[in-house]
Amino acid sequence: MSIKIQGLSKIYGTQKAVNDISFNINKGEIVGFLGPNGAGKSTTMKMITGYLSADAGNVQVCGIDVATNPIATKKKIGYLPEANPLYYDMYVREYLVFIAGVHGISNITAAVETAIKLTGLTIESKKKIGQLSKGYKQRVGLAAALIHSPEVLVLDEPTSGLDPNQIIEIRNVIKEQGKDKTVLFSSHILQEVEAICNRIIIINKGKIVADDVLSKLTSGTKLSNKIVIELQERVSLDVFSGIDTPQRLSDTKWAFTTASPDLVRKQLMEIVLRHNLNIVSLVNESHTNLEDVFHSLTS
Numbered sequence: 001m002s003i004k005i006q007g008l009s010k011i012y013g014t015q016k017a018v019n020d021i022s023f024n025i026n027k028g029e030i031v032g033f034l035g036p037n038g039a040g041k042s043t044t045m046k047m048i049t050g051y052l053s054a055d056a057g058n059v060q061v062c063g064i065d066v067a068t069n070p071i072a073t074k075k076k077i078g079y080l081p082e083a084n085p086l087y088y089d090m091y092v093r094e095y096l097v098f099i100a101g102v103h104g105i106s107n108i109t110a111a112v113e114t115a116i117k118l119t120g121l122t123i124e125s126k127k128k129i130g131q132l133s134k135g136y137k138q139r140v141g142l143a144a145a146l147i148h149s150p151e152v153l154v155l156d157e158p159t160s161g162l163d164p165n166q167i168i169e170i171r172n173v174i175k176e177q178g179k180d181k182t183v184l185f186s187s188h189i190l191q192e193v194e195a196i197c198n199r200i201i202i203i204n205k206g207k208i209v210a211d212d213v214l215s216k217l218t219s220g221t222k223l224s225n226k227i228v229i230e231l232q233e234r235v236s237l238d239v240f241s242g243i244d245t246p247q248r249l250s251d252t253k254w255a256f257t258t259a260s261p262d263l264v265r266k267q268l269m270e271i272v273l274r275h276n277l278n279i280v281s282l283v284n285e286s287h288t289n290l291e292d293v294f295h296s297l298t299s
Contacts (some may be wrong), residue, residue, distance in 0.1 A: 001063070002027050002152050002182035007056035012045050017043045019206035020057070027151070030178035032193035032227070033186045035203040041186045042082050044203065045154050048184070049079045056144050057088060061150055075103070078145035082156040083205075084138060088130030092121060095129060105149035113144040120169050127157055134161035141168065146177070153177060154218050155185035159192055169197055190290045200290065202205060204298045217293050225261040225284055229254055229268055232278040239275060 003025040010018040018040040025031050035041045037277045046052040048059055050070040059066040061073040075191065087095055096115055099106040112164055116125050124132055129140055138161050145153060158174065159167045167189070174183060188258040189192055202210040210217055230253045240254065243264060247255040258264045261284055272279055273294055 001025070001185065002029075003046075004058075004060040005048070005197060006058045008044065008047060008059060009055050010047060010052065011055050014184055016065060016206045018047070018203075019207045021203070021206070022057075023201060023208065023211055024131065025184060027122075027182050028180065030174065030183040030185075030197050031090055032185055032197035032200045033203070033293060034190070034193065034200060035139070035186075039203045039277075041203055044182070045079075045156050045186065046081075048249075049077050049154055050074055051081075051206045075148070076151045078148065078150035078153045079131065079154075080141045080145045080158055082160075086129050086137060086140060086142040089128060091126045092116070092132075097141055099144045100147050105148055111147050111149075115147040118173055119143040119147060122165070135163060135166050138162060139166075139170070140293065143175070151181055153181055153183045153185070154291050155183065158185055159187060161190060167192065190294060194290050202294065202297055209297045211292070213245050214290065219283040219290060225258055227256045227258065227264045227268070227282070227284055229256075229282045230280040231272075232280055235275070235277065239271060243271075 001024050003023075005024070006022050008018055008021050009016065021040075021044065033041055033045070047054050048066065050066045050073055053067065062075045062076045064076065066073045079291065087098075090098070092110060093116070096112045098110055105111045114120055119142050121139050121143060122137065124136050129137060132140065138158070142158055143156065153174075156172070157259065161171055161180045162170060171192060174185065176181060178196075185196075192299050194214065195212060199213050200210065202203060212281070227247070228249070232252065234251045235254075237246060237248070240256075243256055245257050249255055256268075265282065268282065271277070
């Protein structure tokens, strides 16, 4: 087991930023760690990596206790923090050589070249870090996290500031690393999490509110339905009197969000017959995706 968390808590004054959470992550898993701003994601990640001490509970990385042996656990972890602190006056290669030296890597040149290639930094590798765009600075942080070939990757918003093409490239890097490493990463881009992860952990107000494979999360959450009707004729809002939450999509198209789709469909059919209207389409457009689940559990 690569990451084992039991009863982990962190308190700031009177606020419990992380409140008695527990979960395990095995080798080869890519786990998305989600939650709204202030939910406790970054705090949890900092405690896993040893950058913050826990007020209660226990964290083990690769069987090593983070609190009692922090240096040994840091050797096992590659960490990209949300703030991504970098030395802007250093050149990209110079910085990565420095990081490789900190980790005590024997073949520094090979490690630097591998990290640069993995993260697509080749064309920018001769520049100073301060001259790079935000997206390439993010790549430098990811290269630094990967350079010592860690067993565990903890990535806090790894695709922040990247353009769509760069996001796809970094997504592929993460998926490739996940074949033989443990990856825990947070993101506000839920489509990215769906594309990369099989398992999702959702934290809200310091508590774990969901921990399951993606397919079970999306199939097990009961959410409202959206019924969409398109007519040949233009109609006014008054026509749909008695049906909750009508939303005009166009002159002839209307949507109804409801927890009782069968009832709404029946009401719509009665209205159509009563007003002698012609239906172009009547469909239930609802589907449960990660965004629906996230909103349901954290709103």
